[in-house]
Every structure is written in structure tokens, then in C-alpha cells.
Amino acid sequence: MTAAPPAPRTAAAPVRVVVCDDQVLVRTGLVTIIDAQPDLEVAGECGDGEAAVDLAGRVRPDVVVMDIRMPGLDGIGATRLLAGAGVPRPVKVLVVTTFNLDEYVYDALRAGASGFLLKDAPPDRLLHGIRTVATGAALLDPEVTRQLVGRYAARIRPAGDGPAPDVPLTARELEVLRLIADGLSNTEIAAALLISRETVKTFVSRILAKLGLRDRVQAVVYAYRHGLVT
Template identity: 50%
Template sequence: MTLRVLIADDQELVRTGLRMILDAQDGIDVIAEVTNGREAVDVAQRLRPDVCLLDIRMPVLDGIEATRLLAGPDVDAPLAVVVITTFDLDEYVHGALKAGARGFLLKDAGPELLAQAVHAAANGDALIAPSVTARLLASFADAAPSGPPAQPVDALTEREEQVVLTVARGRTNVEIADELHISLSTVKTHLASLMSKLGARNRVEIAMWAYETNRVPR
């Protein structure tokens, strides 16, 4: 199946580069380019792309609000959003993840990681640039909290606690399976259980919860 992607960025050079990279990938087709967040929301709601690739800083409506309108907890039929940014410690990224983004990448991530992020988002997974995952989430954990972290519906098992730590460190499902010596299907089962217990929509929120509850040594 070909994945349909919308690109939103106010810089023409960036949009052109992203389109060239994605159109060169098998199974990905860029169906629209827009220059601001308001256009992104309007066009995405009309075309229903498989993945929306949104810049954080855009005119009219920024990437955070656009993400919230497309993928937020109050959206009946949320779309998959991947946020892209120039700065690995952009202060807006945390807000975008909270607003429902399934991950974020730096604009210099490279073709392979960009394609992986698109496929992950379309599959209901999430990908954060591995080079900045731990530092980024740790920096947000150090920021003033908006409220106490959510408590799990049921206590986490010992194995689930281990999976939480690997997710927080940016490990992929395959890497988690190798590190914990379990099957890939077992990893997916644990992730599904964690999302249910924590009320998390994706692995990004699991990772953020791990830092908010000081489960990750720093």
C-alpha cells in the first residue's frame, strides 16, 4: 500500500527537499504541500493523508496547534502527525508530543530515518530521532510539570518496567526484543498493555511518562 503524505513547512526549500526524499522512497507519495498550519489542518481534514509531516514554527497557526487539531485527544478520527524541527531542544516539541504527534525528527535526519518515521506513524507506532531521544525527554522532565504524572490503572509487572526503560531510551521494537531476550510479538504485547495501563496513545507518551516519574537514571 502506498502511504499518502502531506508536508507543511513555510520554507519552500525545505518542502522541496522533503518531497524529493519521500517521493524517491518506495511506497510513499506526497499528495500535498502547504505553507502554514491553518492550511495544513484544512487540507489534511479534506484529503485525509496517512501521515502529516508538520514543521513546528509556521505562520498563521503553529505546528503545535495544528497537531492538536489533527491528532489531539479530542479529535474523533485523529490523523498521524510527525513533527520536524531544526533544533533538537526546540521548546515547542514537548507541546507537540503532548498534542498528539507520534514523534519528531530533525530536518537533517536523512532519507532513511525520515522514511522510517513516516512508516512508523502510519502503522500507529512512533519514532523520535534516536540521537536526541534521551536528552530531549530528560530536559522536558526537568521543566516545571503541568501536573502530577498519571498513575497506572494496574501496577506494572517487572517485565513491563523493563520495557518502559528501553522505550524511554529510544529503542526500537527489534532492539527491545534483542536486549530483553524476548520475541517481537511479546514486545508488542507489553507495549499494548503499557498503553492501556498508562492511558498512553503511543510509545512517545510511554517514554515521557518514564521521565516524568523519574524511572530513567540521569
């Protein structure tokens, strides 16, 4: 396990990344790809979830690229400790997985991850994902988000058939939230509601702020959990 000392962020400072993967060859490849970018730097690397939590606590990276299936504390458990509910200083986590493990991805998103990539994604998609997550935005494409969370909607929704709890949003904000959960992009929402993209962005920001959510991924999960979409 290696680590670079933490450094204060400035407007021109590169995005600092911790890479956690138990496969040495995979981890080395990720580190090489990331470190080759002028706007990114590897702040440290490790091979299991427990080490990732410890390393992130020491170097305070902007993003942790997290494998899911690892010995000991897996990526889901580590993500929960780094970015889950109640974490005082959450770290943005980008999880990686294989195509046939999408349920693990769902669990990672519930644990607080900002998005996911498949392990066979090309390097440019990985780099785009890191940069996207670093800005505080969700990585997932809206349609992928809808398919992934929709597949596990029954697990997300609370048990029982009682009425959904009150949601502190205006009627228009609820409308926008439902469209986000249906997989629409900002451009598509603007067209559906006959408003500008900038107005949609404003609504999205208000929704996230009112509900205490970090990104669109969490907004989709919230919509399903509260029975706002089916």
C-alpha cells in the same frame, strides 16, 4: 496549496502524505523526495498550520510532515488540532525541527506528534521516519526519547510532591514501562528481564492499550508525568 483527492487504503496502496512547511524550497524538496518513492505519495502540500489542518481534514492523509515554526498557526498548534487529546479522528504527525529547538520538539510531542526529525536529516532518514510513523510506531530512537523527555522532566511531572496516582498496570508491565522510559530498546529490555523480544512486544502492546497511548513516545511522557522514572 495543492491537494489530491482522498482514496481508500488497500494493502498495496501507498502511504499518503501531506507536507506542511512555510519555506517553498524546503517544501518542494520534501515533496520531490516523497513522491519519488513507489510506496509513498504526496496527497497535498501547504505552507502554514491552519492550511494543514484544513487540508488534512479534506484528504485524510496517513501522515502529515509538519514544520514547527510557521506564521499564523504554528506546527505545534496544528499538531494539537490534528493529533491531540480528544481529536476524534487523529492523524499521525511527523514534526521537523532544527537542532537547537528541541524544546519545540517536546511541545510537539505533548501535542500528539508521533516523532520528529531534524531538518538536516538525510532523505533516507526522512523516508524511514514517514514509513515508521505510518505503521503506528514511534519514530524516535529510544535513547533520543530518553534524552529529550528527560531534559524536560520537571515540566512534564505534575506539580506537588504528593503520591503518584494509581497506574493500571501489573508489576511486570510497570517494570517494562520504566525500562522504556529509561531509553532501552525491546532487545535490551528482553536481555535485562531475561525474556524474549516477542514477550517484550506483547508487554509493550498491553501497556499502550491499558493506558490508551499511541506509541512509545507517549509511554515515555506518561512515565515521567506520573513520577515512575526520574
